[in-house]
Amino acid sequence: MAKQITAIPFNGTPEQEAKLKEVIAEWKGKEGATMPVLQAAQEIYGYLPIEVQTMVAEGLGRSLEEIYGVSTFYSMFNLEPRGKHLIRVCLGTACYVKGAQNLLDELARVLNVEPGHTTADGKFTLEPTRCLGCCGLAPVIMIDNDVHGRLVPADVREILKKYD
Numbered sequence: 001m002a003k004q005i006t007a008i009p010f011n012g013t014p015e016q017e018a019k020l021k022e023v024i025a026e027w028k029g030k031e032g033a034t035m036p037v038l039q040a041a042q043e044i045y046g047y048l049p050i051e052v053q054t055m056v057a058e059g060l061g062r063s064l065e066e067i068y069g070v071s072t073f074y075s076m077f078n079l080e081p082r083g084k085h086l087i088r089v090c091l092g093t094a095c096y097v098k099g100a101q102n103l104l105d106e107l108a109r110v111l112n113v114e115p116g117h118t119t120a121d122g123k124f125t126l127e128p129t130r131c132l133g134c135c136g137l138a139p140v141i142m143i144d145n146d147v148h149g150r151l152v153p154a155d156v157r158e159i160l161k162k163y164d
């Protein structure tokens with residue numbers, strides 16, 4: 001079965017829009033406005049859907065292509081909402097040689113989501129990442145602030161049950 005790419009509808013509030021407009025007004029016409037405005041927009045909304053990118057583009061008088069280019073180029077920007085729980089799967093060398101890719105594949109299969117994306121129910125975001133700094137426990141995943149180490153793919157379902 002094809003894995004799902006999330007299509008959670010945008011539901012920004014008028015308060016969020018008002019805040020974004022304030023930030024845009026503060027930066028409009030200034031050199032290097034795009035990055036700080038996008039950062040602020042992500043803080044306000046938690047991510048940068050196309051609707052928010054459009055507001056930024058129109059507000060700053062830039063093209064949507066330009067704003068989209070910046071939003072997709074920098075990994076700090078999320079184009080999708082984050083799930084309630086963030087699962088980070090370490091693909092650093094120590095974890096990789098101990099089978100981290102199999103863990104990632106199993107998580108993607110069990111959650112029915114592509115790495116880098118959020119499940120359709122908004123519960124989990126699955127994110128491959130670099131060394132998490134606890135290589136002695138390889139292979140390691142982190143769910144929110146919890147470290148789970150020395151895992152095999154068969155452990156994955158049990159661990160996920162702990163997170164509602």
Ligand code: FES
Nearest residue numbers: 090092095132135
């Ligand atoms: S390589 Fe995975 S924690 Fe360091």
